[in-house]
Amino acid sequence: MNIGFNLDPDTLTTHGVVLGRTGSGKTGLITRIVEQLPAYTAAIVYDIKHDLSNIAVDQTHWNVHHQVSVQPQAGSILDAIKAKPNLRAFLEHVPPTRWLARLKDPPSVLGIIYKDFRGIPLETFISHREREKAIVALLSLPRQPSAPPLDITGRSIIRSEPTGDQLQTIVDALGTPLLPASTRLRLLVVIDECRNLIPGNGNPATKQPLATLLSRGRAFGVGVLLGTQHPMDICYRSLSNVGTWFIGALRGRDLHRDLRHECNAYVIESLAPRQFYVPRYKEVLNVSTCNTNLRGPIAWPQAT
Ligand SMILES: Nc1ncnc2c1ncn2[C@@H]1O[C@H](COP(=O)(O)OP(=O)(O)O)[C@@H](O)[C@H]1O
Ligand SMILES: [Mg+2]
Numbered sequence: 001m002n003i004g005f006n007l008d009p010d011t012l013t014t015h016g017v018v019l020g021r022t023g024s025g026k027t028g029l030i031t032r033i034v035e036q037l038p039a040y041t042a043a044i045v046y047d048i049k050h051d052l053s054n055i056a057v058d059q060t061h062w063n064v065h066h067q068v069s070v071q072p073q074a075g076s077i078l079d080a081i082k083a084k085p086n087l088r089a090f091l092e093h094v095p096p097t098r099w100l101a102r103l104k105d106p107p108s109v110l111g112i113i114y115k116d117f118r119g120i121p122l123e124t125f126i127s128h129r130e131r132e133k134a135i136v137a138l139l140s141l142p143r144q145p146s147a148p149p150l151d152i153t154g155r156s157i158i159r160s161e162p163t164g165d166q167l168q169t170i171v172d173a174l175g176t177p178l179l180p181a182s183t184r185l186r187l188l189v190v191i192d193e194c195r196n197l198i199p200g201n202g203n204p205a206t207k208q209p210l211a212t213l214l215s216r217g218r219a220f221g222v223g224v225l226l227g228t229q230h231p232m233d234i235c236y237r238s239l240s241n242v243g244t245w246f247i248g249a250l251r252g253r254d255l256h257r258d259l260r261h262e263c264n265a266y267v268i269e270s271l272a273p274r275q276f277y278v279p280r281y282k283e284v285l286n287v288s289t290c291n292t293n294l295r296g297p298i299a300w301p302q303a304t
Helices: 007-012 025-034 052-060 074-083 087-093 096-102 106-113 130-138 164-173 207-219 255-260 265-269
Strands: 014-018 041-048 061-064 157-158 182-191 220-228 244-247 275-278 284-288
Touching: 007 182, 007 207, 007 220, 007 244, 014 025, 025 052, 025 182, 074 130, 164 182, 164 207, 207 220, 244 255
Parallel strands: 014 220, 014 244, 041 157, 041 182, 061 157, 182 220
Antiparallel strands: 244 275, 275 284
């Protein structure tokens, strides 16, 4: 594929990360890579900002989906609670507007986890017994599918962030007839604006399956391509398996020290839009013009 230089698509089985501030051309580079994928490669593109959907305007073989619901189900709420026994961290991970409405009695749920609510001891307005009843009710809520079934062999754009369950579905398919051992790039999973999905601190439901895809995907031809404008907010330990970094205009001090070591901060700070330094090739990539018309975020009313 020609993205400004020739990139062997199979290189992406060791994954790629695109960094750069807003306007540096991350979405343009990701679009260019996706539109040049070979016919043998399936793709699942998470279009959180609704601007990658432009790919499907000009190319006809894409299925475009809204996530039916990204609201966490009982199971993922419990996972989040278990993983983050701290009110502030939990609320950051799951904004209250997204889950309060789903629970019949939010204070009782909070009370199971926390001894006080906004400084008021819970015992004064909800008894221990009531809290126990609530946790039993919460545990008995069924886990419902929250997202469209994933098509691992076709080309899909999902206009939402991935759920942990969806990424786990891909992990579970590794080594099955859907994703047998391969040296070719069989499936590219693209997540632009991945900031909160694989953070260095915290443990959202997406982190573990994404880390597993990064460590085990290669043997099965599964590549992950991530984009973010917040390089400090991603987990570099999980990303130590990434073979190709595309580093666009950024403040040098925002780079993790391992990356800073590999590139000259002066070079990074002086990059123009659509230029990315690629440590793997020690070259500055001038991204070629997309065939796709980059209209910015677009509505997609007919998405299913
Ligand atoms: N490869 C490209 N081909 C054509 N236009 C591009 C390309 N890359 C960036 N652009 C232009 O620059 C604008 C900003 O780039 P974008 O990729 O959206 O930045 P970022 O995702 O880093 O915020 C795009 O809307 C588009 O007009
Ligand atoms: Mg972008």
